[in-house]
Amino acid sequence: MGGLALVVTVIFAVIAVASAVVLAVMLVARDRERERVARRDPLTQLGNRRMLTEAADRLLGDLSDLDAVDGNGSHGPALLLVDLDGFKDVNDTLGHIAGDEVLVEVAQQLVASAGSDALVTRLGGDEFAVLIRGPINVSGASVRAKRILGALTLSEFQARGVSIDIRASIGVTVAPQDGRTLSDLLQHADIAMYQAKRERAGVATYDPAFDDHSTDRLETLAHLREAMLEDQLHVRYQPVIRADDHTLTGFEALLRWQHPERGLLLPAEFIPIAERTSLIHALTRWVLLTAVRDATRWRQEGLQATVAVNISPMSLEFGLLGIVEEVLALHRWPAELLVLEITESAVTDNPDTARAVVGSLRDRGIQVSVDDFGAGFTSLSQLRGLPVHQLKIDRQFITQLERSPSDDAVVTSIIELGHRLGLSIVAEGVETEATAARLVELECDDLQGFWFARPMIASEVLGWASEHAASRTTSAVAAAAASAAAATAAVSGPVD
Structure with a gap:
């Protein structure tokens, strides 16, 4: 019996040891899985920021050796920052589940x-980072970025049976010349990526010269947020005049920023910066509310006129419809008296979204105008399929109209094209009587420019409109008198 007890004891001991070993293995496996999960993006299964940090730290720790390979220090690892352009439209149109499906497909294409x-990681949202081990120089990193961009552009992504075109902007940095830490490389890649977006270049390599622009951009952005709260933003109004009889038809709202240190700033000095962030949507809403509020007051005083507001390409998305409906309802403004001006780039950059949004606006009764027409690359097929009401000829063709036969030919062609498509034509930048007269000859519908009036503040509009109406009446009386005198002379014949 004593021997049997010993055997049983040994068996239990072996089982206990085996169980402990199995448990230890399971715990190790669990910990490894936790570590794996902690380094992975749960949606795309790409590496996450933690994995990127660990990999970059290992590579950047060897920079001294890489410097010895190339004296200019341009053969370190490269970091590419990839940001999808206009991806918010996918979520807004098809929903976030469909958007996630597309992100998974994009991740696979990036890999x-x-x-x-290369290590491909997802930093969050629609932003990805690509860490290339190297050795690789700036030229090689740029070529790699263009290859990635081309693959994204040429691929057809699907979500819920809908084909989706993906465009991206990529910022390129190479260590150690662009930074010796991941933080520096990410910061500089972000600056380069913003430059690619601003220039619509697709890919941009980091240049230290961009830093000044970046610093100014961040400061301007911070001040712009303050400006919206401290009444530094203002809207000026420039009249739009019917070409044939100079009747006032409407006003264009022009945003200005009275900066406390830099003076009066035009939109070109701050709108591109706001377009980099969601602040552009807040600005769009502010201008719409302000312009329609002012126009409502004029209408209450008997002035019937449209009001036109410029819409950033970044705001031409389905969320714009809600903003417009809010503004119309708040001020009980007739939809047909609101004109939204979009640029050619808004049409060419995302034609499908532009067509859908513009179609919804038109169904609501809102007029849509293509601003600065002729300065961009809108194809005739895109224009034909876009449900807009109006074309505004870019001022660069108008200011030299009297002296440039080529500009005259361009303007003539645009007017004829627009009329054949059933669109009205506005010429902006009219600064002389001769220019206005030539546009009347070409049967342009409406005119806008300094020849009639400079942009004015809201409180000046009613007075100007009254003076303009009186001037038109005086001119009409004078013209009628001259016509009658000419007719009398023709009947009476010459006087000896």
């Missing part, structure tokens, strides 16, 4: 096109 020596 396939980045190369075997």
